[in-house]
Structure formats: C-alpha cells, structure tokens
Amino acid sequence: MSLLLLLFVLVYGMAMLFILFYSVAQAHLLYRFRLFLKRGHGATPPAPDVWPMVTVQLPVYNERYVVERLIGAVATLDYPADKLEVQLLDDSDDETTQLIQAKIQQYPRLNLQHIRRPDRSGYKAGALKHGLDLVKGEYIAIFDADFTPKPHFLKRTVPYFADESVGMVQTRWTHLNREYSLLTRLQAFALDAHFYVEQVGRNSLSAYINFNGTGGIWRKETILDAGNWQDDTLTEDLDLSYRAQIKGWKFKYLPEVESPAELPPVMSALKSQQFRWTKGGAESAVKHLGTVVHSDAPLKVKYHALAHLLNSAVFVAVLLASLASIPLLWARVNNQLPEEIFTIGAATLLSFLVISLVYFQAFSREKASFSDRAGFLLYFPLFLSLSMGLALHNAVAVWEGWTGRKSPFIRTPKFNLEAPQHRWQENLYLNLRMPFTTYAEGLLGLLFLAVAVWSVVKGEYGLLIFHSMLAIGYLLVFYYSFQSYKKT
Structure with a gap:
C-alpha cells in the first residue's frame, strides 16, 4: 500500500470514527428520550401566589x-x-x-x-x-x-x-x-x-x-x-x-x-x-x-457536552470521508487494499442506522397515522442527502470558527410565508450574490454522480448508496441555491 493511499485510509477511518462517536451519543439520547416518554417529566409546579x-x-x-x-x-x-x-x-x-x-x-x-x-x-x-x-x-x-x-x-x-x-x-x-x-x-x-x-x-x-x-x-x-x-x-x-x-x-x-x-x-x-x-x-x-x-x-455530562459542542464537526467529517472514499473505491476496484479494511469500514456505517432511529422517533411524534409515518421512508433519505450536500458550506463555517476568523452576524431573512401560493421572490432582504461555494457544490454533485456511475460500470456497489446520496444532496443544494440567489 502506498503512503498516499494509506493517508486516504486514515482520513476516511478517522472521519467515520468521529461520526460513530457522535452517533453513540445520539443513541444514548434516544434511550433517555424513550425513558422520558414512559416516566413523564413530573408534576407541573403550581402558579405563584404573586406573579x-x-x-x-x-x-x-x-x-x-x-x-x-x-x-x-x-x-x-x-x-x-x-x-x-x-x-x-x-x-x-x-x-x-x-x-x-x-x-x-x-x-x-x-x-x-x-x-x-x-x-x-x-x-x-x-x-x-x-x-x-x-x-x-x-x-x-x-x-x-x-x-x-x-x-x-x-x-x-x-x-x-x-x-x-x-x-x-x-x-x-x-x-x-x-x-x-x-x-x-x-x-x-x-x-x-x-x-x-x-x-x-x-x-x-x-x-x-x-x-x-x-x-x-x-x-x-x-x-x-x-x-x-x-x-x-x-x-x-x-x-x-x-x-x-x-x-x-x-x-x-x-x-x-x-x-x-x-x-x-x-x-x-x-x-x-x-x-x-x-x-x-x-x-x-x-x-x-x-x-x-x-x-x-x-x-456522562462531559461526554454529551463534547458531542454537543463538536456536532458541527460532523460536516467536516462527512466532507473528508466523502472525498477520501473516491481513491479508496478506485483502490478496491484495482485490488490495492486488503478486504479487511472494507469490512471494518462497513461497521462504522451502523452510525447511520442510529441516526435514522433518532429521526424516526421525532418524526413519529409529529405524524400520528401509519400512512403519515410511512412518509419517513421518503423524507429521511432526502434529508440525509441534503445534509450531506451542505457539508462543504458548513465545513467552511466550522473551519473559520476553529481558526478564529471573525465575520459579522448575518441575520436570516424573514418572510411571513405560510401558504405555498405566497411568493418569496419579492423579499427585499434576500442576498442576490451567489458565493463561490455554490459553484463548488454543483461540481461536487457532478463528481459524485460520475463516481456512482463508474462504480456501477465496474460492478462495485459497496459505496454506491453513499456516493449516490452525495450526488443528489450536492445537486439539490446547488439547484435550490441557484434558484434563490438569482434575480427574478
């Protein structure tokens, strides 16, 4: 194994281990949430005699x-x-x-x-x-x-x-x-x-x-x-x-x-x-x-505080893992890596199972009927893809935060839109300047789409779902970004 390939293995492995660390914390929170549902939160305190x-x-x-x-x-x-x-x-x-x-x-x-x-x-x-x-x-x-x-x-x-x-x-x-x-x-x-x-x-x-x-x-x-x-x-x-x-x-x-x-x-x-x-x-x-x-x-408080304060680093981990996965896929197709590496790597994908259970629990609290809950099968893959597609944008934010680069507090434009027929295009607070990262997101979407197609051609399906979701996520983010930044 070459030193460069070893570097990619280490980057991918460390990134996936961090996601696993985060998902273990999420699993514990899910367990505690389930206990809360069974036990309740105790009696509501009485109103004070004098407010x-x-x-x-x-x-x-x-x-x-x-x-x-x-x-x-x-x-x-x-x-x-x-x-x-x-x-x-x-x-x-x-x-x-x-x-x-x-x-x-x-x-x-x-x-x-x-x-x-x-x-x-x-x-x-x-x-x-x-x-x-x-x-x-x-x-x-x-x-x-x-x-x-x-x-x-x-x-x-x-x-x-x-x-x-x-x-x-x-x-x-x-x-x-x-x-x-x-x-x-x-x-x-x-x-x-x-x-x-x-x-x-x-x-x-x-x-x-x-x-x-x-x-x-x-x-x-x-x-x-x-x-x-x-x-x-x-x-x-x-x-x-x-x-x-x-x-x-x-x-x-x-x-x-x-x-x-x-x-x-x-x-x-x-x-x-x-x-x-x-x-x-x-x-x-x-x-x-x-x-x-x-x-x-x-x-336990320290562990959850670490996971809480470092949760934004998940975007850095996703970005690094996704980029490192491309040369690893090439190496697997060309028999350049031991099979054990991919077996160990597959175990870290259990993180996504834990995360899916967390989101299913929350989704089920809002959706009472079976047909509504079945919508989870549509929304979760789309949500996960969109989150992956925001990895570049948010990784830049994390890097700036870690390195101490200061930037102004940019408010989020408000719209007062509750019905689909209401139009957001007239909002005067929209930023119409499209940042360079939007173009990079479009290119990454095309890159992972090409990688997914190439893996199918080569008959290697181990990372196909991962790369397909990355392609969908980056292309969705690019599309919605281009739509919202351009002048109408």
Missing part, C-alpha cells in the same frame, strides 16, 4: 415582513399587565422602525418600550445586553422576530423558577410554515429531532442543554452571574448557556410548551442561518471545551 415582574425582549433588525405579527402576538400574552414590560430592541435602518412606531399605538395598555441604540455593536448579543441594563423584570423572555408566542407562554414557564437553582426554561419550537415546500418540510424534520430527542435526552440526564436563542425565559440573576451576553461568538445563546451551566445553574426544557416560528423558505436564507449556527458552534467549542473537560462534571 413576578417579567420583561419580554424582542431583538429586531430590518424585519418589515414580520415585526407587526410579532408585536400582535406578544400583546396577547396572558399575564398581569402591571407585571409585564416589553422591550423592542430595534437596530433597524429601514422602514421597520416606522412600522413598529405605528403598531405599538394599537396597544396603549401594553408597557412597550421602543429602544434604539446609536449603532449595532455586538449585534444581537449587544442589543440584549443593552436592554438588560434597562429591564425591571426578574425574568427575561426572548423572542426573535419570526416567532409568535402563544398567550399561555409566561404562565406555563414562570412557575418553574420556584426552584431557585433553575436559571433558564426553554420551550419547543414548532413551525408555522412546515408545509410551505419540500425545503421547509426537511428543515422541520431536522429541528424536530433536536427539540424532541436531543433536548429532552440531555435534560433528562442533567447534561448541558442550550438556550436556543429564542422561545425561552431566563432568570436575570443567571445572565449576570454567568458574565452577561458576549459577542465573541456567533451563537451568543449557546455560549451563555454553557457559561451558566458550568457555574452550576440548572436549565429546564419543556417539550409540551410550543413556540411557533417560521422556517427559512429558500436555500440562501437557510445557508445564512446554517453558517451562523455552525460557525458559532465551532467558536463556542473552542471557547468551552477545555473548561468542560477539566471541570468536576460527571463523565
């Missing part, structure tokens, strides 16, 4: 399509008016500000403060920190602009703070536009697995979970004790979550309390969101991994 003061923070920046809907939803919150204040943290530089000023006139009884800063320093983290200096509430609920909190949100979450060790309560995202398109259905498919299996599983283990940036409520004391909002990562929510839990604060996750929100309906918007989440996750890993490893936390 505490709560501040609702609404950070917005250029949200002309959704800000009025947001204000209308918050105005329906069922909570004593004298114990509720709302901060509209408005960093906008377009007509959003005028829309806010007009909308709040409709709710004279709502204690709504329209707060403007001189600049966007610190982006969302900076806005939240600025608002925190002005709040009157003991507890801080946060909603992004595309959320529509339900009236019962505060009365369902505030009672959990009777336990003085609880620092944050997170609720489960649901999706206003799940059925808008195939792209939104696949996103819902992915997020449901996080909000059902992962969050529930980690919380039941007393492992670290994360505030998801919105749809949650904090104890003000917790934020300050953990060092306040910081803007040195693109995921200020994940960063603060780890700082707070490392200091000993407990988080509570409530899957039964829903927080409806909008999914990005186009690939360019999805990519901007994915890039921020993935790069921010990598930045948070650099910031917190050492602290977690050297902490006094139980081993």
Whole structure:
C-alpha cells in the first residue's frame, strides 16, 4: 500500500470514527428520550401566589415582513399587565422602525418600550445586553422576530423558577410554515429531532442543554452571574448557556410548551442561518471545551457536552470521508487494499442506522397515522442527502470558527410565508450574490454522480448508496441555491 493511499485510509477511518462517536451519543439520547416518554417529566409546579415582574425582549433588525405579527402576538400574552414590560430592541435602518412606531399605538395598555441604540455593536448579543441594563423584570423572555408566542407562554414557564437553582426554561419550537415546500418540510424534520430527542435526552440526564436563542425565559440573576451576553461568538445563546451551566445553574426544557416560528423558505436564507449556527458552534467549542473537560462534571455530562459542542464537526467529517472514499473505491476496484479494511469500514456505517432511529422517533411524534409515518421512508433519505450536500458550506463555517476568523452576524431573512401560493421572490432582504461555494457544490454533485456511475460500470456497489446520496444532496443544494440567489 502506498503512503498516499494509506493517508486516504486514515482520513476516511478517522472521519467515520468521529461520526460513530457522535452517533453513540445520539443513541444514548434516544434511550433517555424513550425513558422520558414512559416516566413523564413530573408534576407541573403550581402558579405563584404573586406573579413576578417579567420583561419580554424582542431583538429586531430590518424585519418589515414580520415585526407587526410579532408585536400582535406578544400583546396577547396572558399575564398581569402591571407585571409585564416589553422591550423592542430595534437596530433597524429601514422602514421597520416606522412600522413598529405605528403598531405599538394599537396597544396603549401594553408597557412597550421602543429602544434604539446609536449603532449595532455586538449585534444581537449587544442589543440584549443593552436592554438588560434597562429591564425591571426578574425574568427575561426572548423572542426573535419570526416567532409568535402563544398567550399561555409566561404562565406555563414562570412557575418553574420556584426552584431557585433553575436559571433558564426553554420551550419547543414548532413551525408555522412546515408545509410551505419540500425545503421547509426537511428543515422541520431536522429541528424536530433536536427539540424532541436531543433536548429532552440531555435534560433528562442533567447534561448541558442550550438556550436556543429564542422561545425561552431566563432568570436575570443567571445572565449576570454567568458574565452577561458576549459577542465573541456567533451563537451568543449557546455560549451563555454553557457559561451558566458550568457555574452550576440548572436549565429546564419543556417539550409540551410550543413556540411557533417560521422556517427559512429558500436555500440562501437557510445557508445564512446554517453558517451562523455552525460557525458559532465551532467558536463556542473552542471557547468551552477545555473548561468542560477539566471541570468536576460527571463523565456522562462531559461526554454529551463534547458531542454537543463538536456536532458541527460532523460536516467536516462527512466532507473528508466523502472525498477520501473516491481513491479508496478506485483502490478496491484495482485490488490495492486488503478486504479487511472494507469490512471494518462497513461497521462504522451502523452510525447511520442510529441516526435514522433518532429521526424516526421525532418524526413519529409529529405524524400520528401509519400512512403519515410511512412518509419517513421518503423524507429521511432526502434529508440525509441534503445534509450531506451542505457539508462543504458548513465545513467552511466550522473551519473559520476553529481558526478564529471573525465575520459579522448575518441575520436570516424573514418572510411571513405560510401558504405555498405566497411568493418569496419579492423579499427585499434576500442576498442576490451567489458565493463561490455554490459553484463548488454543483461540481461536487457532478463528481459524485460520475463516481456512482463508474462504480456501477465496474460492478462495485459497496459505496454506491453513499456516493449516490452525495450526488443528489450536492445537486439539490446547488439547484435550490441557484434558484434563490438569482434575480427574478
């Protein structure tokens, strides 16, 4: 075996071992989730005799399509008016500000403060920190602009703070536009697995979970004790979550309390969101991994924290494994590698079986009937292919996060689209500049398509499904990207 071929074997093997490491963590979370379903989450705490003061923070920046809907939803919150204040943290530089000023006139009884800063320093983290200096509430609920909190949100979450060790309560995202398109259905498919299996599983283990940036409520004391909002990562929510839990604060996750929100309906918007989440996750890993490893936390907590903080690295592993698999396929066709290597490699593919069970469990929670659940056989391969097709885009984000390359906080455009007949093309916030990685995704799609065809011609089918899914995934990502970036 040549040194170059040995290098490809090592790269492929290490990448697949990392995916196996991650899938073992997922399997444990699935087990804990199943236990949760059997045992339940315990009794809901009683309402307090006197409701505490709560501040609702609404950070917005250029949200002309959704800000009025947001204000209308918050105005329906069922909570004593004298114990509720709302901060509209408005960093906008377009007509959003005028829309806010007009909308709040409709709710004279709502204690709504329209707060403007001189600049966007610190982006969302900076806005939240600025608002925190002005709040009157003991507890801080946060909603992004595309959320529509339900009236019962505060009365369902505030009672959990009777336990003085609880620092944050997170609720489960649901999706206003799940059925808008195939792209939104696949996103819902992915997020449901996080909000059902992962969050529930980690919380039941007393492992670290994360505030998801919105749809949650904090104890003000917790934020300050953990060092306040910081803007040195693109995921200020994940960063603060780890700082707070490392200091000993407990988080509570409530899957039964829903927080409806909008999914990005186009690939360019999805990519901007994915890039921020993935790069921010990598930045948070650099910031917190050492602290977690050297902490006094139980081993199971450390293990799940490692898998949690490094989950964005799965995209790097998929990219490396997919590229290394091409010369390995050539070597197998030409009898250049021992058969044992491929037998061992096949065992690592069990990772995908575990991951499929995680997603099936989440999918089954949303789809009650047998015919609906049968749709999993369609959605999971498509979801997995699309995820593979995002590997290049997200691997670039991970690399930037690991190496400390800084970039601005790019907001995800909001659309207020719930029906398929609504058009996204008129959205003024869409980025119409197609990045170079989109062309690379198209080329990779063609490359893996050619590899799949070549393997059929050679009668070698061991990696055919893998390469076929990569081809479909990259070509789908390229198609949806080209569609959403081009001018219409």
